[in-house]
Amino acid sequence: MLNDEPFVKDALREKVKAVAKALNYQPNITAKGLITRRSFMIGLTYERPSPSYVVELQRGVLERLADERYRMIILPFRDVCARPDDFFEFLRSAALDGVVLAPPGSDELAVLDRLDAAGIHYGRIAPQLEPGRGACSLLDDTAAAREVAEHLLALGHRRLAVILGDPTHRASAARSEGYARAFAAHDIGEDALCFEPGDFTFASGEAAMRRILSRPGPRPTAILAQNDDMAVGAMTVAREAGLSIPGDLSVTGFDDSDIARLIMPKLTTVRQPVFDMAMTATDGLLKLLSGEPAPPPVLHAHELLVRQSTAAPAG
Amino acid sequence: MLNDEPFVKDALREKVKAVAKALNYQPNITAKGLITRRSFMIGLTYERPSPSYVVELQRGVLERLADERYRMIILPFRDVCARPDDFFEFLRSAALDGVVLAPPGSDELAVLDRLDAAGIHYGRIAPQLEPGRGACSLLDDTAAAREVAEHLLALGHRRLAVILGDPTHRASAARSEGYARAFAAHDIGEDALCFEPGDFTFASGEAAMRRILSRPGPRPTAILAQNDDMAVGAMTVAREAGLSIPGDLSVTGFDDSDIARLIMPKLTTVRQPVFDMAMTATDGLLKLLSGEPAPPPVLHAHELLVRQSTAAPAG
DNA sequence: CTGAAAGCGCTAACAT
DNA sequence: ATGTTAGCGCTTTCAG
Numbered sequence: 001m002l003n004d005e006p007f008v009k010d011a012l013r014e015k016v017k018a019v020a021k022a023l024n025y026q027p028n029i030t031a032k033g034l035i036t037r038r039s040f041m042i043g044l045t046y047e048r049p050s051p052s053y054v055v056e057l058q059r060g061v062l063e064r065l066a067d068e069r070y071r072m073i074i075l076p077f078r079d080v081c082a083r084p085d086d087f088f089e090f091l092r093s094a095a096l097d098g099v100v101l102a103p104p105g106s107d108e109l110a111v112l113d114r115l116d117a118a119g120i121h122y123g124r125i126a127p128q129l130e131p132g133r134g135a136c137s138l139l140d141d142t143a144a145a146r147e148v149a150e151h152l153l154a155l156g157h158r159r160l161a162v163i164l165g166d167p168t169h170r171a172s173a174a175r176s177e178g179y180a181r182a183f184a185a186h187d188i189g190e191d192a193l194c195f196e197p198g199d200f201t202f203a204s205g206e207a208a209m210r211r212i213l214s215r216p217g218p219r220p221t222a223i224l225a226q227n228d229d230m231a232v233g234a235m236t237v238a239r240e241a242g243l244s245i246p247g248d249l250s251v252t253g254f255d256d257s258d259i260a261r262l263i264m265p266k267l268t269t270v271r272q273p274v275f276d277m278a279m280t281a282t283d284g285l286l287k288l289l290s291g292e293p294a295p296p297p298v299l300h301a302h303e304l305l306v307r308q309s310t311a312a313p314a315g
Numbered sequence: 316m317l318n319d320e321p322f323v324k325d326a327l328r329e330k331v332k333a334v335a336k337a338l339n340y341q342p343n344i345t346a347k348g349l350i351t352r353r354s355f356m357i358g359l360t361y362e363r364p365s366p367s368y369v370v371e372l373q374r375g376v377l378e379r380l381a382d383e384r385y386r387m388i389i390l391p392f393r394d395v396c397a398r399p400d401d402f403f404e405f406l407r408s409a410a411l412d413g414v415v416l417a418p419p420g421s422d423e424l425a426v427l428d429r430l431d432a433a434g435i436h437y438g439r440i441a442p443q444l445e446p447g448r449g450a451c452s453l454l455d456d457t458a459a460a461r462e463v464a465e466h467l468l469a470l471g472h473r474r475l476a477v478i479l480g481d482p483t484h485r486a487s488a489a490r491s492e493g494y495a496r497a498f499a500a501h502d503i504g505e506d507a508l509c510f511e512p513g514d515f516t517f518a519s520g521e522a523a524m525r526r527i528l529s530r531p532g533p534r535p536t537a538i539l540a541q542n543d544d545m546a547v548g549a550m551t552v553a554r555e556a557g558l559s560i561p562g563d564l565s566v567t568g569f570d571d572s573d574i575a576r577l578i579m580p581k582l583t584t585v586r587q588p589v590f591d592m593a594m595t596a597t598d599g600l601l602k603l604l605s606g607e608p609a610p611p612p613v614l615h616a617h618e619l620l621v622r623q624s625t626a627a628p629a630g
Numbered sequence: 631c632t633g634a635a636a637g638c639g640c641t642a643a644c645a646t
Numbered sequence: 647a648t649g650t651t652a653g654c655g656c657t658t659t660c661a662g
Contacts, residue, residue, distance in 0.1 A: 029410050030354060031655035033345045035638050041388070051366035051573060058389060071409055073356070073386045074373060094386055095344045202577065232577050239579060258366060262517065262547050262574055264554060346639035350654045 029069070039095050042285060045075045045087075046102035050200075050229050052257040053274055057125070060278025061100055068286065070097070077105070081168040084110040091120070098122060098285045100278065101134075104169045121288040123281030126272075128170035135284020136297035137277035141171045144270045144302040145178025148224060148252050151268070151304060153186045155312045157222040157250060161194040163208040163234060165226035165254075169200070175226050175254065194220060198230050205233025213241055221249065221313035228253035228260045228269055235263065235309070246311035256305055265308030273300050344384070354410050357600060360390040360402075361417035365515075365544050367572040368589055372417055372440070375593025383601065385412070392420070396483040399425040406435070413437060413600045415593065416449075419484045436603040438596030441587075443485035450599020451612035452592035456486045459585045459617040460493025463539060463567050466583070466619060468501045470627045472537040472565060476509040478523040478549060480541035480569075484515070490541050490569065509535060513545045520548025528556055536564065536628035543568035543575045543584055550578065550624070561626035571620055580623030588615050 019025075033039050044061050046054065061072050073094060080087050081104055088111050091099055098121040105111060106124035112133055115122050123135040131138055152160065162179055165172035176195075183193065194215065196208035205225055212220065212234075223238075225231035231253030235245055243249050245265055253260055256271035277300050284295040334340075348354050359376050361369065376387050388409060395402050396419055403426050406414055413436040420426060421439035427448055430437050438450040446453055467475065477494055480487035491510075498508065509530065511523035520540055527535065527549075538553075540546035546568030550560055558564050560580055568575055571586035592615050599610040 026408065028349075028655050030345055030348045031638090032657075033638095034343075034349050034640090034655080035657050037638080039345055041386075051370040055366040055369055059391075062389065062391065071356075071388045073388050074377065076374075076377065093341065095341075236577070236579065259574060259577055262551070262578065264551065264579065343639050346654090347641075348654095349639080349656090350641050352654080 038097050040069050041071050041073050041094070041096050042282070042289075043073050043075045043091060043094055043096045043099040044102070045077055045080075045091065045099060045105050047077055047080045047104060049102065050227075050255070050257055052259070053255065056274035057102055057278045060275040061282045063275070064279045064282040064286070070286070075099075080105045080108055080111075084108050085114075087111055088114040088118075091115070092118060096120060098289050100281050100285060101125065101127075102278075103127075103171055104166075106136075107170045121285055123285035123288075125274075125277050125281050126171065128174050131297045132294075135281055135288055135295055137281040137284075138297050138299045139272055139277065139302055140299065141174035142178040142181070144272075144304070145175035145224075145226075145254070146182045147178075147302075147304045148254070148268075148270060149179045149182030150185075151306060152222045152224065152250060152252065152310060153182060153188070155222075155250065155310060157220075157313050158188065159192050159218060159220045160188070160222045160224060161196065161212045161220040163196050163198045163205055163223060163225040163230050165230070166199040167197070172226055179224060198226065200227050200229060202229045202233040205230030206237045207233075209234035209237035213237070219249075222310070223249060223251045225251065225253050228255045228257045228267060231267055231269070231309075232259055232263055235267075246309050247314060250310040250313070252310060256303075260305075260307075268307045268310040269305055271303040271305055273302075276300055353412050355384050356386050356388050356409070356411050357597070357604075358388050358390045358406060358409055358411045358414040359417070360392055360395075360406065360414060360420050362392055362395045362419060364417065365542075365570070365572055367574070368570065371589035372593045375590040376415055376597045378590070379594045379597040379601070385601070390414075395420045395423055395426075399423050400429075402426055403429040403433075406430070407433060411435060413604050415596050415600060416440065416442075417593075418442075418486055419481075421451075422485045436600055438600035438603075440589075440592050440596050441486065443489050446612045447609075450596055450603055450610055452596040452599075453612050453614045454587055454592065454617055455614065456489035457493040457496070459587075459619070460490035460539075460541075460569070461497045462493075462617075462619045463569070463583075463585060464494045464497030465500075466621060467537045467539065467565060467567065467625060468497060468503070470537075470565065470625060472628050473503065474507050474533060474535045475503070475537045475539060476511065476527045476535040478511050478513045478520055478527075478538060478540040478545050480545070481514040482512070487541055494539060513541065515542050515544060517544045517548040520545030521552045522548075524549035524552035528552070534564075537625070538564060538566045540566065540568050543570045543572045543582060546582055546584070546624075547574055547578055550582075561624050562629060565625040565628070567625060575620075575622075583622045583625040584620055586618040586620055588617075591615055 100123040102125045106127040107129050126139045198204035198208045223234050231251050253267045253269035256269045260267040260269045280298045287295050415438040417440045421442040422444045441454045513519035513523045538549050546566050568582045568584035571584045575582040575584045595613045602610050
């Protein structure tokens with residue numbers, strides 16, 4: 001009756017609605033869920049990303065959900081890639097209608113298979129694999145990373161060090177590929193490059209920078225970190241070693257997290273529209289949930305933000 | 316049967332559990348909720364705080380919930396204090412068993428009244444008012460703020476500026492009171508002090524610092540910002556104006572957010588154990604939910620962290 | 631167009 | 647100690 005059925009007289013409808021309002025009546029969503037077999041809950045999953053990324057992700061999902069009856073439940077999972085089966089059980093135990101998967105879960109094909117089998121719909125944020133599955137928000141990490149490297153090469157840098165992201169995130173490899181294309185296009189040889197492992201944390205950026213500084217031979221003039229947290233870690237260590245940025249060393253990040261704008265000098269980085277990506281993926285998920293066919297993946301635009309942490313090399 | 320009832324033979328119990336596992340059976344939490352009148356969901360509410368605060372808050376709640384059947388749903392509300400009635404309706408519409416209220420909602424007495432009337436239990440993070448209501452995690456903002464001010468006064472600062480927090484947060488007044496006690500104890504007069512409004516955002520810290528620098532008369536030698544984001548905003552503006560920190564100007568924050576450790580120089584601030592506070596409040600809420608009487612409020616320890624943004628004034 | 635009845639999957643109370 | 651039954655609040659189906 002309250003669900004706007006077609007063949008009810010307007011007068012009656014109004015009357016019922018008025019009374020409902022007067023009594024402060026709210027339909028019991030649990031009972032409704034029992035019969036419709038829907039929980040009206042969607043989950044958001046991720047694996048220890050940085051605070052500003054998490055917050056943007058959540059804001060995006062909630063923004064899309066604001067006028068829906070759906071609620072968002074948060075499911076951070078420690079180690080998606082190491083234990084995909086456990087991850088799936090974790091998802092299933094929450095009795096969700098659907099789930100939004102952030103990296104690296106969005107690329108965990110074993111999880112997608114089981115989600116399909118269980119009939120749980122999903123949205124995926126920035127997957128690198130099989131973008132046709134689920135409702136996907138795409139970002140061209142390779143192209144973005146290439147732009148970063150091209151920017152440094154255009155400034156004249158010829159000895160460069162890369163601080164790699166968490167290898168379980170497919171985006172790390174995609175970004176490396178972008179750097180590699182730029183290096184190849186400018187004939188930068190292996191001997192002028194150095195690659196240090198990292199895991200997207202501030203501490204791993206610090207450690208990588210220490211290793212870079214302790215290497216024999218001429219120091220690189222630019223550092224390409226695969227995210228902002230590691231870039232800031234590298235900057236901290238470089239400064240403690242007496243290097244000025246960007247005078248002695250240029251540094252680039254990736255993500256445009258809050259810290260990139262707050263640090264001095266402000267960090268040259270790539271903006272990922274995480275809020276929009278989360279909103280779009282949720283929108284697609286809602287379509288899937290209402291029985292519509294899978295929406296086409298949406299490619300989101302990135303943006304190279306040149307700030308004060310990069311300059312031409314000295315000398 | 317699966318609920319570990321007391322008078323079932325162990326052999327049978329084991330057998331049933333084995334079959335349940337084999338069939339991959341999971342009880343329908345929705346149906347269970349319909350009869351027990353519980354949704355097994357608790358909400359977490361807050362009003363646009365900084366990312367690192369949000370993330371710690373969520374981590375704390377989830378940590379306590381990890382082995383429970385409860386799920387956490389996120390309810391950020393734009394303007395708790397301006398529209399307490401809407402805020403309550405917002406809470407109620409989610410069909411929650413309980414809710415964890417972060418500031419400033421944790422001090423919204425009108426909301427607590429309506430929550431009581433609706434029989435929705437609640438945990439409260441860092442309330443300043445009526446700490447006996449609900450499951451409370453307390454922090455002594457006044458004592459902590461006083462320690463910050465005492466630290467600056469001990470260094471020899473005698474002209475100080477305060478950047479105030481959002482006035483709708485009761486913590487702002489509590490922190491101001493702490494500063495005031497230290498100033499009074501050291502006979503710092505009104506004419507040596509200046510108070511600029513802010514709202515806990517980076518931008519408001521920048522704006523406040525600009526106003527401070529444009530005032531006639533001798534410049535203060537120390538800035539007390541009521542949170543870290545505003546402190547960082549103030550530092551940014553001070554540096555752009557050619558002041559060195561802490562050489563020309565000491566700056567203090569409040570919260571020990573991520574940025575406090577990442578910025579150079581590292582920020583002198585107060586650590587609030589947000590994670591623990593969230594965990595404790597959730598623990599108390601769970602007790603309330605299981606029918607136990609209201610647990611006593613838990614006072615959490617703060618810690619003054621003296622880092623590199625404070626030093627004795629020049630000259 | 632409107633009322634009555636069945637039943638979603640589970641738990642609680644009750645009868646063996 | 648175990649099996650049976652009613653019914654949570656809603657939607658859907660089927661008669662009126």
